[in-house]
Amino acid sequence: MTSIQNGVERFYESNIIHNPLTWMGIWTPQGWRVHRKRWGRATRFSIDLSGDGRTTFFPEALRDPSVGRVTWGDDLHLTDDEFTDSGIYPCDPRVEYPIGRQRWAISHTLLCYPVADHSLYTHEYTWDLERGHLYTHFRRHLAAEPARTDFDSGRSVKVANVPLSTMIEGNTLYQLPNSAVRGVWDNPDKLGRNYYTKRVYCLLRMANGVYAKARWKPVVQCHGLYATALDDPLELLFDRDTGLCRNADQLQQRLKIPLDSPRLGMVRAPLREVLSNIYEGPISTPAAVTGTITQSQLDKLTERLGARFGYGNVGYAVANSFDGRRDAAGYIPAFDLNENGEIDHNDAEILRGNLGREVRLNLYHDGYFGGDWLSTSCCLEPEHRPGTPLIADYEYGGGYDAQKGVINLLDTPGPNQPVWVEYNYDAPAEAGDNNIRVHCYREEA
Secondary structure (H helix, E strand, O other): OEEEEOOOEEEEOOOOOOOOOOOEEEEEEEHHHHHHEEEOOEEEEEEEEEEEEOOOEOOOOOOOOHHHHHHOOOOOEOOOOOOOOOOOOOOOEEEOOOOOOOOOOOHHHHHOOOOOOOHHHOEEEEEEEOOEEEEEEEEEEEEEEEEOOOOOOOEEEOOOOOOOEEEEEEEEEOOOOOOOOOEEEEOOOOOOOOOEEEHHHHEOOOOOOEEEOOOOEEEEEEEEEEEEEOOOOOHHHOOOOOOOOOOHHHHHHHHHHOOOHHHHHHHOOEEEEEOOOOOEEEEEEEEEEEEEHHHHHHHHHHHOOOOOOOOOOOHHHOOOOOOOOOOOOOOOOOOOOOOOOEEHHHHHHHHHHOOOOOOEEEOOOOOOOOOEEEEEOOOOOOOOOOOOOOEEEEEEEOOOOOOHHHHHHHOOOOOOOOOEEEEEEOOOOOOOOEEEEEEEEEEEE
């Protein structure tokens, strides 16, 4: 299926059949959308807008003030654009709000988010390049809002702020749930049972070399993705019909999957080169299924002690550059073993206590996910043929009605019970003069 948008031909396909090095691809609910990368040069300029606490539509905000029109195309890629990591992403408008968050969550920055939901963080806005309009969907996070379950079954809860955040993929807003709702607990400390989510260990079949469709959705968090080996007893460990794991203890013991602490498996996988017709040359794939936790891993963690997660200040965003190295500076989730948003001495003790342990390599290291898909950090099938078996450890939620603010629960403490909800909703920019900064491009001839 093809379509024309702003003069650019878009291809929708069920799998990756175009070279990702020369074609831009975005996974959308309609399929894999790609366009050929058009390399060029452009000058970035900035426009400041003012929020008023109500407005989310800024007509013609993306027009170049020097000529009164949009002066770049959304298929344009720049190798020297410090905000797109070697031109991986095209020259989309970059909206900085609040001002001071210097980097948006794309590419090798998003990969260092503790919850790396591509559909929630990559863009908090959509735009119209023909008219230059900008539509904002700024995500606001609430850590623990008090609420009550419904009076009838207790299997839903209504929150105070709407709309709940939904999916933005490929400059399109979809009214589909993602990880915006993180959980519902019966205490403000968010301890014990999360009534919104369920964790599953399951066997999936990949849609191509790097993406897998999640059978249960919406995905709220991914903990691990693991390659399989020919001698793995998959038929004994997973139900043939549902793909669900029959025995988690056996899964950990027999396949060495560290379910007790999945980030222990985020050891850098050794790679080997294989030829790929799609990539028109050699690419790297994992050369081993398991690895050993070594002192060098602990040394790398120690170098990062004190590093904290901060929006727009992790991964390659710290230096606003990408030089091709596989290890970013500062905070990365692989070393935040206790998942508290900081690489601390407790993480070091956990890793030290597991030195010498053989674990199955967690290919979710440098991965991310969307509302109904998961991705590995390495290409497991060089021609992107579907069907490769993959073991997934992830959480999914009960879903929600974004406009009504009603969240569905998978379990309940009972009807009309007090609960605390963690969620994201879309909010206008607060009132202030020139408190929204929009970075645009002026293409050079």
